[in-house]
Amino acid sequence: MTTSLSAMGGIVRRKEDPALIAGQGKYVDDIRLNGEAVMAFARSPFAHARINSIDTSVAEAMPGVVAVYTIDDVRHLGPVLAQIPVGVLRPLLADGAVHHAGEAVALVIAENAYIARDAADSVMVDYDPMPVVVDMKAAVEGTDKAHEGSESNVLVTWLSHDWWPGVFELVDHRPAIAEAKERDDVVVVSQEMTNQRLIPTAIEPRAVLADWNHGYDRVDLWSSTQMPHALAGAVAKTFGLPSNEVHVVAPEVGGGFGAKLNIYPDEILSVFASKTLGRPVRWTETRREAAVSTIQGRGWIATATITGTRDGEILGYELDAIADMGAYTQNFTVAIPVLGLFVAQGQYDIPLAWQVACVQTNTQTTDAYRGAGRPEASYYIERIIDMYAAEIGMDPAEVRRKNFFKKEDFPATTAIGLTMDSGDYEKNLDTLIADVDYAGLRSMQAAAREEGRYVGIGVGTYVEVCGFAPSVLAEFGFGWDAYGMPTSFSGSGLVRVNPDGSATVIIGTGPSGQGHQTTWAQVVSDRLGIDFDNVRVTHGNTAESPTGVGTFGSRSAAVDGAATYEAAEKVGKKAAEIVAHMLEASPDDIRFADGGAHVAGSPGHKVTWAEIAEVAHKPHKGPEGLEAGLEAHAVFSPGNATWPFGSHLAVVEVDPDTGNVEILRYVGVDDCGNRINPMIVDGQIHGGIAQGIGQALFEEAIYDDGGNLLSGALIDYPIPTAGDLPAFELGWTNTPTDVNPMGVKGIGEAGTIGSAQTIVNAVVDAVSPFGVKHIDMPLRPRRVWDAIQKARG
Amino acid sequence: MQVTMTVNGREVSGNVEPRTLLVHFIRENLRLTGTHVGCETSYCGACTIQVDGHAVKSCTMLAVQADGATVKTVEGLADGDQLHAVQEGFWERHGLQCGYCTPGMLMSAASLLEQNASPSEDEIRHAIEGNLCRCTGYHNIVRSIEYAAAKLRGEEPAPPDWTLDFEGVS
Numbered sequence: 026m027t028t029s030l031s032a033m034g035g036i037v038r039r040k041e042d043p044a045l046i047a048g049q050g051k052y053v054d055d056i057r058l059n060g061e062a063v064m065a066f067a068r069s070p071f072a073h074a075r076i077n078s079i080d081t082s083v084a085e086a087m088p089g090v091v092a093v094y095t096i097d098d099v100r101h102l103g104p105v106l107a108q109i110p111v112g113v114l115r116p117l118l119a120d121g122a123v124h125h126a127g128e129a130v131a132l133v134i135a136e137n138a139y140i141a142r143d144a145a146d147s148v149m150v151d152y153d154p155m156p157v158v159v160d161m162k163a164a165v166e167g168t169d170k171a172h173e174g175s176e177s178n179v180l181v182t183w184l185s186h187d188w189w190p191g192v193f194e195l196v197d198h199r200p201a202i203a204e205a206k207e208r209d210d211v212v213v214v215s216q217e218m219t220n221q222r223l224i225p226t227a228i229e230p231r232a233v234l235a236d237w238n239h240g241y242d243r244v245d246l247w248s249s250t251q252m253p254h255a256l257a258g259a260v261a262k263t264f265g266l267p268s269n270e271v272h273v274v275a276p277e278v279g280g281g282f283g284a285k286l287n288i289y290p291d292e293i294l295s296v297f298a299s300k301t302l303g304r305p306v307r308w309t310e311t312r313r314e315a316a317v318s319t320i321q322g323r324g325w326i327a328t329a330t331i332t333g334t335r336d337g338e339i340l341g342y343e344l345d346a347i348a349d350m351g352a353y354t355q356n357f358t359v360a361i362p363v364l365g366l367f368v369a370q371g372q373y374d375i376p377l378a379w380q381v382a383c384v385q386t387n388t389q390t391t392d393a394y395r396g397a398g399r400p401e402a403s404y405y406i407e408r409i410i411d412m413y414a415a416e417i418g419m420d421p422a423e424v425r426r427k428n429f430f431k432k433e434d435f436p437a438t439t440a441i442g443l444t445m446d447s448g449d450y451e452k453n454l455d456t457l458i459a460d461v462d463y464a465g466l467r468s469m470q471a472a473a474r475e476e477g478r479y480v481g482i483g484v485g486t487y488v489e490v491c492g493f494a495p496s497v498l499a500e501f502g503f504g505w506d507a508y509g510m511p512t513s514f515s516g517s518g519l520v521r522v523n524p525d526g527s528a529t530v531i532i533g534t535g536p537s538g539q540g541h542q543t544t545w546a547q548v549v550s551d552r553l554g555i556d557f558d559n560v561r562v563t564h565g566n567t568a569e570s571p572t573g574v575g576t577f578g579s580r581s582a583a584v585d586g587a588a589t590y591e592a593a594e595k596v597g598k599k600a601a602e603i604v605a606h607m608l609e610a611s612p613d614d615i616r617f618a619d620g621g622a623h624v625a626g627s628p629g630h631k632v633t634w635a636e637i638a639e640v641a642h643k644p645h646k647g648p649e650g651l652e653a654g655l656e657a658h659a660v661f662s663p664g665n666a667t668w669p670f671g672s673h674l675a676v677v678e679v680d681p682d683t684g685n686v687e688i689l690r691y692v693g694v695d696d697c698g699n700r701i702n703p704m705i706v707d708g709q710i711h712g713g714i715a716q717g718i719g720q721a722l723f724e725e726a727i728y729d730d731g732g733n734l735l736s737g738a739l740i741d742y743p744i745p746t747a748g749d750l751p752a753f754e755l756g757w758t759n760t761p762t763d764v765n766p767m768g769v770k771g772i773g774e775a776g777t778i779g780s781a782q783t784i785v786n787a788v789v790d791a792v793s794p795f796g797v798k799h800i801d802m803p804l805r806p807r808r809v810w811d812a813i814q815k816a817r818g
Numbered sequence: 819m820q821v822t823m824t825v826n827g828r829e830v831s832g833n834v835e836p837r838t839l840l841v842h843f844i845r846e847n848l849r850l851t852g853t854h855v856g857c858e859t860s861y862c863g864a865c866t867i868q869v870d871g872h873a874v875k876s877c878t879m880l881a882v883q884a885d886g887a888t889v890k891t892v893e894g895l896a897d898g899d900q901l902h903a904v905q906e907g908f909w910e911r912h913g914l915q916c917g918y919c920t921p922g923m924l925m926s927a928a929s930l931l932e933q934n935a936s937p938s939e940d941e942i943r944h945a946i947e948g949n950l951c952r953c954t955g956y957h958n959i960v961r962s963i964e965y966a967a968a969k970l971r972g973e974e975p976a977p978p979d980w981t982l983d984f985e986g987v988s
């Protein structure tokens with residue numbers, strides 16, 4: 026194998042970057058077609074209202090307006106398809122009533138964006154407001170209904186002992202926990218905590234461009250999506266086409282974080298308008314519009330309870346949660362909480378019982394946002410374990426260590442019947458503790474307190490589940506069946522050696538900054554010895570990739586990467602036969618490296634990839650019976666998800682006079698098994714931590730009682746700036762997985778899943794001398810200051 | 819209205835509505851799409867360009883306000899095939915992921931280094947507070963700008979600080 030820097034485990038500059046740093050990256054809004062028209066939406070100012078009438082006449086009469094559509098024009102297309110259709114699906118445009126502020130009521134098509142906006146503002150709608158449901162607890166009580174005429178706002182209640190009966194071995198731990206509570210040597214620590222609603226805020230707003238061709242009766246659709254093949258399926262199903270007539274391209278995508286993992290009405294409507302008008306139709310959301318036209322994330326309120334002994338043995342963990350689904354069910358909406366609760370137990374081998382009620386409210390739909398349920402679940406266990414540690418006077422790191430799954434437990438079965446592939450939590454935490462000099466930090470903290478400074482140290486751990494598998498989860502809904510594309514979440518990799526010896530690699534992912542072109546080229550270069558610069562990787566294109574699932578759930582490297590690895594192995598096997606013929610050796614003795622192949626033990630006895638490729642494409646020059654061409658496609662369906670984990674630590678200082686929180690240090694020691702490109706993996710953790718810190722300290726989608734989003738602009742929704750964050754200190758342990766041939770686990774969401782609780786634990790630790798036991802996120806200065814005042818009495 | 823300006827060294831002109839934003843003139847009339855629109859409120863900084871040598875958010879400036887001005891966009895940052903030091907720094911130190919904020923970030927960084935050849939980490943973080951990045955957590959952006967600063971001073975940049983070893987904190 027090659028030992029170059031571009032091999033697996035090596036660091037190489039990204040293939041993506043030269044275009045992006047020169048302003049040559051092509052995002053959807055950078056693409057222009059001849060004869061385009063532009064969409065704009067008239068949106069509801071009310072969160073819940075009956076629509077008496079819509080008057081589009083003024084808008085239609087404006088110069089430059091091409092068409093104005095309402096639900097009457099598109100009702101025949103049905104609602105926006107959802108993968109797990111529990112609840113009310115979103116109509117393409119409001120149908121008789123609106124159910125959240127900002128819901129699209131009418132669609133304007135005009136010659137340019139300025140005219141379209143003017144015309145959308147001129148659509149007159151007569152509304153009759155109805156009672157608004159915003160508060161999650163009120164939604165459960167159900168006096169008012171988010172959807173008029175519905176029987177309950179609770180769509181489904183997931184239970185740990187009954188979430189998917191008959192498939193996994195589910196154990197009801199409730200009797201054991203109840204029994205433990207009766208013991209007289211236990212403490213019961215309980216706290217209601219909010220995991221607030223967030224707005225994902227990719228810096229690129231979503232954009233779409235549709236071009237229906239009436240000659241072929243097919244459509245080209247560019248979208249800033251994370252799931253191109255699923256979108257192709259949804260469009261095909263909606264318009265009655267076979268999926269191969271819908272060509273979806275996700276070009277450069279400017280961040281996704283789960284928000285672009287959805288089928289959106291604007292995508293379907295752009296196709297409708299292009300088909301109807303016979304011209305290309307485009308749309309790009311504005312930032313303020315994005316807060317109501319793109320999904321939001323999180324939005325839980327839950328009571329976490331630990332029952333444990335006074336020496337730190339946890340006898341039971343209960344989580345009673347309500348999760349806010351918003352107004353409509355989209356892609357994975359109701360599945361996000363249960364997915365998150367796959368890791369409800371954290372790193373701990375403890376009896377567990379959870380339930381989560383998924384409620385409809387008159388707010389924007391929620392769905393996957395970086396971590397998708399797992400940050401919520403990790404937050405609750407990691408916060409309550411700190412409160413339990415405080416209650417029994419034990420060091421929080423020590424309580425964690427005492428309850429860990431042990432290295433020898435793996436593969437370990439979780440309390441809800443899932444199998445975790447590999448882990449060594451103790452070693453991971455020990456690495457963190459040793460490297461930061463934890464004891465020294467505690468001494469520093471004590472000294473600071475002597476000086477009247479409020480320094481806090483927070484530890485947080487997490488285990489993540491990602492690269493969803495096994496295949497049977499498709500029957501739970503983790504597939505694209507609803508879009509007419511039945512699949513488990515398997516990976517797709519095609520490796521083609523071209524006649525000149527270069528390689529083209531086509532993968533089924535839909536990345537948005539994760540560097541797949543670089544990483545996959547490293548995998549192929551490592552397996553076949555083809556020069557890194559001679560490997561071209563393409564993704565996000567349904568006409569090129571034979572199959573595809575997209576990029577989400579930290580799946581790409583572990584699943585599509587493994588598929589590409591296997592495809593490269595297949596190519597290597599055939600190439601070895603060819604080389605063996607050329608060099609008169611045995612195929613088993615052929616080694617690939619340094620731009621060609623040689624016979625093991627005699628590196629001088631070699632051929633180049635150009636020479637191999639020529640023979641492969643001229644079968645008369647090869648071994649007898651050689652099939653011309655040199656390419657392979659592999660679909661990889663792993664037998665299990667991967668379960669990365671980590672331990673994080675934050676040191677913060679709180680100003681008691683203002684409540685301001687300053688992060689002095691942030692250290693993460695993560696474990697995702699083998700790393701293909703450590704530089705890129707570091708970057709994923711950095712960004713993940715930043716989003717977790719954003720939730721811990723700054724971000725919150727705030728709705729008033731009328732369902733108006735008060736924080737829909739960046740001035741009101743402050744995502745972290747460079748000045749808000751410290752430099753991050755990272756470390757790694759390496760516990761490979763055996764569920765894929767590369768031993769890699771997902772890393773895209775890990776930083777986010779580990780960080781919010783770490784920061785909150787640190788801040789609460791800092792102000793614990795005042796008697797503060799918990800503060801709900803986001804820990805903006807006012808909220809911290811209030812908590813101090815309240816605790817002081 | 820007729821506007822004329824020098825963009826990346828070329829004199830350009832166009833006919834625009836008075837309300838046309840400078841960023842739309844650059845993207846739609848000139849088809850220079852490296853300058854991005856992220857928020858239309860001057861908050862995110864994706865649209866940052868240089869106008870008469872100053873970093874400016876082109877989403878909240880009208881095209882007519884730039885009449886007669888000298889404008890530089892990300893497309894004008896490199897000198898032919900020679901990358902600007904900040905471009906090189908972002909490539910060398912993984913200062914970008916999705917790349918959407920990058921053009922604005924590069925223009926702000928270039929402006930900073932024109933004013934301050936040896937910024938501290940704190941000064942760098944403060945200088946790019948008007949440019950939001952959702953992918954990188956800024957860590958590698960700061961390292962990229964430090965790399966560029968060293969290069970512009972004719973010094974050897976500090977080695978990268980990513981974690982090569984598998985065990986422990988670097």
